[in-house]
Amino acid sequence: MTLSTVDVAHLLVALLVLVVAAHAAGRLFARFRQPPVIGEIVGGLLLGPTVLGALAPHFTARLFPATGPVATGLDAVNQIGLLLLMFLAGAELRIRAGTKERRTAAIIAAAGLVLPFAVGVLVVLLIGHRDVAGPNGTALSLALVFGIATAVAAIPVISRIIMDLGIQDTPFARIVLMVAVAEDAVLYIVLAVVLGLAAARSDGAGGLWNAIGTDAPLPTMAYYLVATLVFFAVCTAWGPRLFRWLASRRWNLVERQNPTAFRLAALFAGVAVCAALGINTVFGALMAGICAARSDSGSGDLQAEGRSLHAWEAIRHFSLAFFVPVYFALVGLRLDLARQLDPVFFVWFLALACLVKGGSVWLAGMVTGEGRGASTRLAVALNARGTPGILLASVTYGAGIINAHFFAALVLMSIVTCQIAGFWLERACRRDARATRPPAARPGPLTAPEPESTAPTAIPRRSRDRTPGSPPPARQGVPHHRRRAGHRPRHGGTLRRGGARLVLGDIDGDALGRLAARLTAAGAEVRTAVGDVADPGAAYRMTDTAMEGYGRLDVLVANAGVLPLQRITEATPQDWDHVMAVDGRGMFLSCKYAIEAMLPNRSGSIVCLSSISGLAGQESQSTYGPAKFVASGLTLHLAVEWAAHGIRVNAVAPGTIRTERVRRLPDEPGGADYLADVARRHPLGRIGEPAEVAAAICFLASDEASFVTGAILPVDGGYLAQ
Secondary structure (H helix, E strand, C coil), X not given: CCCCHHHHHHHHHHXXXXXXXXXXXXXXXXXXXXXXXXXXXXXXXXXXXXXXXXXXXXXXXXXXXXXXHHHHHHHHHHHHHHHHHHHHHHHCCCXXXXXXXXXXXXXXXXXXXXXXXXXXXXXXXXXXXXXXXXXCCCHHHHHHHHHHHHHCCCHHHHHHHHHHCCCCCCHHHXXXXXXXXHHHHHHHHHHHHHHHXXXXXXXXXXXHHHHHCCCCHHHHHHHHHHHHHHHHHHHHHHHHHHHHHHHHCCCCHHHHHCHHHHHHHHHHHHHHHXXXXXXXXXXXXXXXXXXXXXXXXXXXXXXXXHHHHHHHHHHHHHHHHHHHHHHHHHXXXXXXXXXXXXXXXXXXHHHHHHHHHHHHHHHHHHHCCCCHHHHHHHHHHCCCCHHHHHHHHHHHHHCCCECHHHHHHHHHHHHHHHHHHHHHHHHHHHHHHHHCCCCCCCCCCCCCCCCCCECCCEECCCCCCCCCCCCCCCCEECCEECCCCCCCCCHHHHHHHCCCEEEEEEXXXXXXXHHHHHHHHCCCEEEEEECCCCCHHHHHHHHHHHHHHHCCCCEEEECECCCCCECCCXXXXXXXXXXXXXHHHHHHHHHHXXXXXXXXXXXXXXXXXXXXXXXXXXXXXXXXXXXXXXXXXXXXXXXXXXXXXXXXXXXEEECCECCHHHHCHHHCCCHHHHHHHHHHXXXXXXXXXXXXXXXXXXXXXCHHHCCCCCCEEEECCXXXXX
């Protein structure tokens, strides 16, 4: 089929309308803290027969024709959007957690999958399937679809809700995401079998089985089940290694020229293999994303991981800018709620799915000792169908397995369950924040990363209104903390009081969650990212959390660090590597990704945490001191390198500060004398307070220091002046 100039113009106009409607509605939903994906569907719903089609049917039919070249073009964009969505979903199927959390997640996943799936299958077998079946639907395929619809959970939507609430690094969030990943992995395999069975019945079927097989139901089902499981096993066992091997070859000109193109080639290869086997191409896209992402995260090559991060970010940006929103808008466009929705069927189907799924998860949570409140939240969170539910509806409707009534009910159930989950969890988090709010009579200073802790803090602007001498205005902040013993974050509280919107990062997820809860209870807007700043992927995610949540990054406070006190005769090569990895490479990576985020705005401020040990020699600091010289040197070089781009880079060099560890010294043998001796070495006759370091950081981060770059500000009571 050839597209004429008029057809091309028509197609572009239709896509323009879809893109504008999807992004506008998605933005509106995001402003009300609702999943943007639901807004994108609503955008298409407004353009389709439900709203615009009812008001101006001829205009809608002409703009979005059901047949012809324009319809074919829209279908092609729809398919590409679906494949890219599954490719990105596969890349996200990676969750790290402790042993107890994995055990809890396994029990909840088993209960939340087996019981709802069995009930869904049983319902179809008991009441029949003809009322919801499409032209290619059978009793078996409808029973499996009904079971999937009852048991499915929404990884993308659950992740977005958890991120918006700032609880993504809590045990609750890790359990929820692990359960959703496990359930969806199983259900995608079942879906691949269902789609294979439907394809075998259709006139346009292709693939290996249709070339050599029969139409008998039992052998057909056996083939698609075995083919899907073998493909899954091969991809899981050897896919990441094959991708890594291909990516590392010198003759791989595609990877050398454009890593993004090579990852897209992996997507196309996975889809092509599945098409050849007769497995649905959606499953091939999912497995391609899993293999490529696992390979990239485990290469051990810092430079290669950096390239892969940029490649994934490029894929994510252009997919979410055009193809994926258009896909969801087309889902809404195809909905005709006035004609397709059967209210009675929808109500009992929604009630059944929610009660069975929620009840099984709640019971499993109680069995694992999560408690009534936590079990209820798990049940509500895992009841959100979201993107997988919409995907299930669209692909099974497109394959002719279900009819329009079931399609409309599935899409609407996915929307409603997401709204319920988001509303319930937000209220639950507010109750927790009120419960953990400190008593008014004892306000006390808020804690935020202290001088030698490991945290960057990044901040985007929101307002320029402030009084002279105040901390920086409402900006997005990213502290990451790999704290050493005795250090608790302090500058996040000061930035919060200046109106900053913060992203906190730490290697200790539990401590980070407690800090975020305290700051949230005090009125701060906080997001968190757990990870080791020495890991390129984790360091990148900390900056990306600010960009995704707030849209920009204005300030980075890079204070990740560890402090071993060792003479060189006591230190091992492993000690040296560890300190340099955190204090050196961690600061390098944090600054690198922050600068890349700041460049489009041609403005930004970075404050590195150095030390008096990074400016002068000290005893017993043979590993820590040189690492802090790296911080001081990096500050000077970056200040010169990026000044022309409007990015300022400064550092604070604290002396001895009254951290929690220092406060405990008087209770230890000889500790009081040691502390008194340290205080005498400072010309001011005392040691510093965390708030004094935080004030210096906020000054350098603020517009009050707009003509200051390349400065290393000692906060040491005159120690270095001697």
